[in-house]
Amino acid sequence: MRHPLPTLLAVAAALVLPAAPALAEEGWSGTGELGLSMARGNSRAENLNARLAFKKEDADWTHRFSFAGLRARGEVTADFDGDGIPETRLQTTANRYQVAGSSALNLTERSSWISSLRYERDDFAAYDYQATIAVGYGHKFIDTDETKLATSIGPGYRRARYASTQAIENEMIVRGTLEFSHQLTETTQVTNDFLMESGSDNTFAQNDLGLAVAINASMALKVGLQARHNTQTDPGRKSTDTLTTLNLVYKFF
Numbered sequence: 014m015r016h017p018l019p020t021l022l023a024v025a026a027a028l029v030l031p032a033a034p035a036l037a038e039e040g041w042s043g044t045g046e047l048g049l050s051m052a053r054g055n056s057r058a059e060n061l062n063a064r065l066a067f068k069k070e071d072a073d074w075t076h077r078f079s080f081a082g083l084r085a086r087g088e089v090t091a092d093f094d095g096d097g098i099p100e101t102r103l104q105t106t107a108n109r110y111q112v113a114g115s116s117a118l119n120l121t122e123r124s125s126w127i128s129s130l131r132y133e134r135d136d137f138a139a140y141d142y143q144a145t146i147a148v149g150y151g152h153k154f155i156d157t158d159e160t161k162l163a164t165s166i167g168p169g170y171r172r173a174r175y176a177s178t179q180a181i182e183n184e185m186i187v188r189g190t191l192e193f194s195h196q197l198t199e200t201t202q203v204t205n206d207f208l209m210e211s212g213s214d215n216t217f218a219q220n221d222l223g224l225a226v227a228i229n230a231s232m233a234l235k236v237g238l239q240a241r242h243n244t245q246t247d248p249g250r251k252s253t254d255t256l257t258t259l260n261l262v263y264k265f266f
Contacts, residue, residue: 041266043067046235048260057103058087062258075117075125082110083256109135123153127165129188131210138254139246143173143217145210147188159196165189171212177247186212200227215245225262233262 046064065080085107090099115129132144149167156163166189173182191207206221218241225235237258246252 039069040071041067041069043265044262045265046260046262048258058085059103060085060107062256062260064260073119075119076115078114080110080112084108105136107137109133109138117151123156125151127151127167129169139176139243139250140215141174141176141179143171143210145169145171145186145188147186147210149188151190161192161194163190163192169210171210171215173215175245182214184212184214186210201225215243218242231264235260235262 044066048060048062050060051058062083063081067078069076084105086103087106088101089104089106090101093100093102111131111133113129113131115127117125117127119125127149129147129149130145132142134142147167147169149165151163151165153161153163155161166187169186169188171182171184171186174180175182189209191205193206194202194204196202202225204221204223204225207219209216209218220240221237222239223235223237225233227233235258237260239256239258240253242253244252
C-alpha cells in the first residue's frame, strides 16, 4: 500500500496553520522543513522531504510532537511487462513517513521521566511498519544558551510487520536517545539527534545531523545528513539508508 506524502502534507498544513495562533498562546513553538528537487533531461528524478516539529515546555512538563516524510521517484530500467525487452520508467524509489510524540515530567532542572510513542510506515524497508512505546529517564548534561546535551534511556515495547513474510513481531526493547545542539555563531547552529530501539529481533538506529543558517527571524536554510539502520533485513537488501537534504526551515510560532 502506498502512502502519498503530498496528501499527508496537505492534511498536516490544513490542521496546523489555522490553529497556529491558538497554539502559540498555549505556549507551543513549532518549525516546518521542506525540501524539493527535480531533474529533467538526460535523466529524470524527483525528491520531496518534509518535517514538522512542535514543542511545549513549562516548569513541570515538556511535550513534543513530530512528523517526517520522504517520497522519491527515479528512472528504473527493467522488464516490466515480461516481454524480454528492458524499459525505463519513472518509478517510486522511496516512500515513508514517521510520527512521534513524547511527554516528559520534569523531576529537577536537569532530570525527567519520559514516555514516548513512535510509528513508522516504509514501503521500501524490511518492515512495512514499526510501532514503539517506551518510558525512560532523561538527563540534561549541558543546558546553556549556546550548547545543549541531553540523553534518555529506558524499556519499551515494539510491534512490527516484516515486509517479505507479513509476520508480526512483538518484543521488549531498550530505547535510548541523544540530543545535541550548539550555536556556532549568532546565525548558525549545528544539531545532532540520535535514536536507538534495540530488541532481540531487530535494532533500529537513526542519526540526524544538521547545520542551519538563519536567513531572518523566521526562516533558515538547513543542510542535513540522516543515517538509518535496521539489523534485520532480507538477503540482498542493505541494512543502512542515508539521506542528504537541503531544506528551507520556517518557524510557525
